[in-house]
Amino acid sequence: MSDGTAERTNEARGRRWRGRVGLSIQSKLLIMLLAVSLASSVIVGTIGFLNGRQSLHDSAIDQLITIRSMRAAEITTALDAVKRDASLHSRNLSAQALSTSINEGFAELQQEEPEPEDRAALETYYSDVFIPELEGRTGDSYGDEAFIPDSVAGQHLQAHFTTQNQDFDADYDTLLDDNDPGDGSSYAAASEQYGDYFSRLVREAGYEDALLMNLDGDIVFSAYKGVELGSNLMSGPYRETALASAYAEAIATNSVSTVVLTDFERWIPSLNVPTMWVISPVGNDSRITGAMAFQVSIDTINALTTGDEGWKEQGLGDTGEVYLVGRDDLMRSSSRILIEDPEVYEKRAVNGGIAPSIVKRAVEVDGTVLLQPVDTQAVEDAQAGESGTTTGRDYLGGDSVTAYAPLEVEGLDWVIIARIDSAEAFAPVSEFTRTVLLSLLGILLGVSLLSLLLAQVFTRPVHRLVGAVHRVAAGDLDVQVPQGSRDEFGDLGHAFNDMASSLRIKQELIDEQQVENEKLLHTLMPESVAAKYKKGDEAISEAHENVSVVFAELIGFDDYARGLSPEQEISHLNTLMRGFDEAAEKAGVEKVRTLRGGYLASSGLVVPRVDNVRRSVDFARNLLGVVERFNAQNGTSIGLRAGVDSGTVTSGLVARTTLAYDLWGDAVNLAYRVRSVTGDPGVYVSQTVYDRTREIFTYSEAGTVEAHGGTETVWKVA
Structure with a gap:
């Protein structure tokens, strides 16, 4: 009989002997260890995951919903207060007197002959000062005479007021207090007498600007005397703005109780900065003489959404924020990420698929209003009138937990979004899971130590293998050990013999590998x-x-x-x-x-x-x-x-x-x-x-x- 045949016969005979034994020692130990491990896992898993994980998960969601609801209530209350204040200011006796006097003065200026030097001053101002500044900030091109009022009165007022603003970062406060054009007109007298009322409104109420319009749509007075002063909202360069539409809507009601709030629009007189307007007719229950428009700044809205940048104090942690989105899927407040770290915002926004030109502009102006698109599922659901929560992609492509809802403010089609990075929101859940896993590992370690202790009882049959191992270590790869018992120790002897045979085969493979190494060496050098x-x-x-x-x-x-x-x-x-x-x-x-x-x-x-x-x-x-x-x-x-x-x-x-x-x-x-x-x-x-x-x-x-x-x-x- 050949060696191969004898080996196969011995292998078959060994399988028959092993088949006669009952439950093996390995099986008994395995059953015991599995019983302990599974029992521990079931106990810890049941207590930990069923009673803890879901509760922590729900708690994180509930906290975000609470923050969204509280911030929505604050924003709604603040905007209602803005509208209420605008209505009160427009009915104030000082506002009525100012409107009547300014309207009369404006009408008188309108009857005067045009002054060529006024037109020349405006042409110089727009071509040399305002238009270059506007084009530098917007990247668009404008005609040098595009914003010069058509009316004689408008040109006169801009020539005496607006052209004084040569530095857009330094002269605004001076213009706020300068209410006398110095021309001795009745308009000058009314402006000097009542203009301080507008100045105090802007300073104390925190408006960006305050405008006064007559019933014909002329902007007859401006707190800051900007380039909109003297223009006509119905026929002038701003006729297609949200301000013009809101003015027409307010005047059409013929009621001093009317208040119209506009969405953000890019306002050219403010160098294309996004602006909101709240407009209310001026007058009393008998008649109206015009309308007042108050310019609400971006900072007002950002202060409401960011809680004056107190995100952590309000429970939003390191990554959470609340922001507003309009019907056009563009932000109506600034991103926290941009406010805190523009470089991180720029990198994440570009990686998230936002056009680099938009990202660059947002970083330049330090704001995302009317720039940052938000095309997430949360915004889509909120715009459909739904409220809820979701986990998924945020506006910069990251993974966030989001709570969303429509913002209930009359005149604004906005939604409010509260979000926080999923990793931070569910950090307590992850920590709890880690604790559970560590507990399980501890149990497994205990089981392993116990197994080592029990294994000592079964090590005696192994000693007879030691001598054979030493012979193998000395290079005798033909050594074989007798297979005595018919349990796992017998199998161990059989495995040892297989190992010795395997070592012989591996030695042959090593010799072959040396040949391969020779070939590899030739690939590294000639x-x-x-x-x-x-x-x-x-x-x-x-x-x-x-x-x-x-x-x-x-x-x-x-x-x-x-x-x-x-x-x-x-x-x-x-x-x-x-x-x-x-x-x-x-x-x-x-x-x-x-x-x-x-x-x-x-x-x-x-x-x-x-x-x-x-x-x-x-x-x-x-x-x-x-x-x-x-x-x-x-x-x-x-x-x-x-x-x-x-x-x-x-x-x-x-x-x-x-x-x-x-x-x-x-x-x-x-x-x-x-x-x-x-x-x-x-x-x-x-x-x-x-x-x-x-x-x-x-x-x-x-x-x-x-x-x-x-x-x-x-x-x-x-």
Whole structure:
């Protein structure tokens, strides 16, 4: 009987013996350990997950709903108060007297002959001051005379008031107190007498501006005397604004009880800053004489949504916020992320799919009103009149828990959103889960220790295996142990015999692997060098003819790396080097070595190639593409200079203990020198490379270098 047949017979016989035994020791231990582990898991899991996890989850949701409801109530109350105050101010006797007197004064100015110097002053002001400032802040173009009022009175008032504002950041307070145009008119007398009423309203009530209109739609008075002063809302440049529509709606009611609140719109007189208006007719129960419009600032709304930026104090933690969204899916308040860290906002917004131009503008103006789109499911449901909560993508593409609802404010089609990052919202749940898991691990550890103690009882049969193990350690792989008992220890003896057989097989595999290692060594260096290395030669080198060398150097990476952590620096450098390796593989070029800021490669060294020069130039050009893609992905401006030469080189092993295969010679030196002939990024080649590839690539002369005892022209690849 052959050895293989005998082995199979013994194996079958062993299976029959093992089949006769009852419940094995392994099975008994396994049942005991599983019983303890499962019982512990069921107890801890039932108590922990059923009674704790859901409660913590619901608590986080309920807290967010409460914050949303409280903030919605505060916003509603505040906007109702704004509307109520506007109604009271418009019925005030001072407002009525101001309206009557200013309307009469404006009408008198309207009857006067136009003054050419007024028109000339306005044309100069708009072309030299206001329009350049407006275009600089909006990026749009406007005509120099687009905002000059048509009326004589309007031009007169702007010439005496508005043109005084030459610095939009410094002159506003001066204009607020300057109510006398100095022309001796009845308008001047009324403005001087009652203008302080408007000034106090703006300062004490916190409005951005306050306007007074007559029944014809003329803006007859402005607290800040901006470019809207004197314009007509029905026919002038602001006729298509929300202010004009709200004015027409308020006047049409002919009631001083009417109050109209507008949504945010970009208000050109405020240099395109988003603005809300609250408008109420001026007069009494007998008649109205015009309307007052109060400009509500973005800061007023932001103070309500952010709680004066007290997010943490109000239970929103490190990432939570409340914001408003209009029917057009654009924010009506500012993002907390932008307020706290514009750089983080910019990065997350761009990564979240927001157009870079929008993100850049939001960062420039330090606000997201009418800029940041919010196209989430929560907004869609809230706009449909629903209230609720959801977990999913937020407006910057992150994962958030969101509570949403419509905002019940008459005249505004807004929704209110309260959100917090899911990781922070459910942090207590995660912490609790971690505690439960640690408890389970503790139980498993206890079970393991108990198992170790019990295992001592069953270790005696193992001792007979020790001697056999020592023989195997001494190199006797033919050792076999007798299989005595018919339980797991018998199986252990059988397994040991299998192991010995396996070791023999593995030794054979090791011998085969040595052959494979030999082949691998030849892929790292030429066969002749590998043969010398295995012999133990100390100085190993070979000369090679007709080899092309590429020496590439990164430009500006050190400056860019100064702002990075060591981990980020090596990560970005690895990205570039991987790209270089891929380009080398595609071009059929062999990498010689990688430097921190450079890359040395050759063509025709290991594998002789007829077109090694063309391949090297192609590879160098591809490196420029790798760097350009890296710059586009990371917003950097790193450059690359590459030099290419062809000729005789010497290769060999340097620093034998680290097995570094290197390349040197005239071709390497010249490739290194031509790459920096101008200092500019690009691919530079020697005269030799130019002569062999000028029919393939387009070159321009870049300079000269000293080489081979003379001057050699360096060419740059176009």
